[in-house]
Amino acid sequence: MTEDVVPVMRIGDTLLVALQGDLDDTTVIRIEDQLTREIARSAATGMLIDVSRLSVVDSFIARVLARIVAMVRLLGAQAAVVGIQPAVAITLVELGVPMGHLDTALNAEQGLALLERLRRGDTGTGRP
Amino acid sequence: MAPLVDGQDPQARVRDLEAMLDALGDHAVIKLGPDGKVVRWSRTAQAMTGYAEAEVVGRPLSLLRTEEDREAGLLERELDAVRQDGRREFQGWRVRKTGERFLSHISLTPVTGEDGTVTGFVEVLRDATESARAESLFHGLLESAPDAMVIVGSDARIVLVNRQAEALFGFGRDELVGREIEVLVPGRFRDRHVGHRNGFLADPQVRPMGAGLELWGLRRDGTEFPVEISLSPLETAEGRLVAAAIRDVTERRETEQRLQRQRDEILELSTPVIQVWDKILVLPIIGTLDTLRATRLTEGLLEKIAQSQAEVAILDISGVPTIDTQVAQHLLKTVQAAALMGTVSIMSGVRPETAQSMVHLGIDMGRLRSRNTLQDALQLALAVLAERAGTAAAATRALSAGEGR
DSSP: OOOOOSOEEEETTEEEEEOOSOOOHHHHHHHHHHHHHHHHHHTOSEEEEEOTTOSOOOHHHHHHHHHHHHHHHHTTOEEEEEOOOHHHHHHHHHHTOOOTTSOEESSHHHHHHHHHHHHTTOOTTOOO | OOOOOGGGOHHHHHHHHHHHHHTTOSEEEEEEOTTSBEEEEOHHHHHHHOOOHHHHTTSBGGGGSOHHHHHHTHHHHHHHHHHHHOOEEEEEEEEOTTSOEEEEEEEEEEEEOTTSOEEEEEEEEEEOHHHHHHHHHHHHHHHHOSSEEEEEOTTSBEEEEOHHHHHHHOOOHHHHTTSBGGGGSOGGGHHHHHHHHHHHHHSOOSEESSTTSOEEEEOTTSOEEEEEEEEEEEEETTEEEEEEEEEEOHHHHHHHHHHHHHHHHHHHHHSOOEEEETTEEEEEEESOOOHHHHHHHHHHHHHHHHHHOOSEEEEEEEEOSOOOHHHHHHHHHHHHHHHHHTOEEEEEOOOHHHHHHHHHTTOOOTTOEEOSSHHHHHHHHHHHHHHHTTOOOHHHHHHHHTTOO
């Protein structure tokens, strides 16, 4: 049994995951392992990934986020990224990292509302 | 008859010597008897003084002297000195036939007979007016230059400074001449400066000093001030000199800093973000969007989003004169960055002609929602919020249906 690498909090049907520290390939694999097992075990219908404590989000992290979101969706749940910091947002846009397919929200509260809309099949995020 | 070698024909020899004398050009050569009376008068002497040989032969050379010199018996004293000690060179005033004075370099050489007694003298005059004028011109230029000038020899020691340099650095002329140029350089730059100036002396060319660097001068009282320096090499008889023109730029630096501050303030002022409603921000964009402004605008908006947690941002472009591809690109980046944080953007203030030109230019704003007036945009924003809150009223539902998602 692998130990947990990230703290996961459960709010109703939703899991709240806070990514932090340096993420390397090994850690990422373990996080993916932990989160997919957690979704399956808890039968949660949504997951919020909080990245507010990541000061550096580069194209590697962006790919990691996309992978986690895809895995969560395969398991029948909705996923959204919350807490992208202003500097991170500017960097990602300047780098041209494609993030359009990710659903994002400002904070956990708005993230919960976003997941609720996603569950209803309503993608009213207003994303361009 | 075999031709005589030139030197052996006395007449040819005299002709040659005369030609050689004539060739001296700006040197007047005068042969005097032992009593100081003119014996021979070169053609160049005639050209210089205006007297023909016939006018002066047999008269004392003091006729070329000033009144004061004649009264002081200067010529006689000079002749006595030369008779005793041999050739002398000096400078003095001479008078032309016209009465005009001219400064002259003079050499006076005794001519001795076979028994060693002085049988006469040769005086050579060279008009020094030109070189004196050039020298005083140089000094005049140096003193009247608007900048402080410091002239340095190839050993980096100061050779000459002007009044402006004395005033600027607070040193007297005599305190500077002979010292190394580094006396005017703040201590922390001295070591580096020695390297730089040696490099310059090795390959001197006219150039500003320390391109791209902030340069500082050191006053006598230890205070420093920002300077701008341009260097030019001077090739002179005394060797290679370097002229440094030094300008105090304290005032200009201050002006530049003030301008920069004002520019920052204007940027700050020109990109306000207004919270008009709970969770709704309005960003009125006024004027042309260049890259710098667009960056500030994006930063300002995202900071405000982070701080207010606003869910909708309205970008009002009614104050932007033209939307070209570049401006559209900047706007799209702002919208994307806001979207990454989870905030929806709405564009407002699109005039009919703007809409036409944007489509004609092929500008694609993606799925960014756009409204004609700020009022419409605000209604749409409220509808989005209401929809998100799950309390969409019939009226707002009609609105959001009209947006064609």
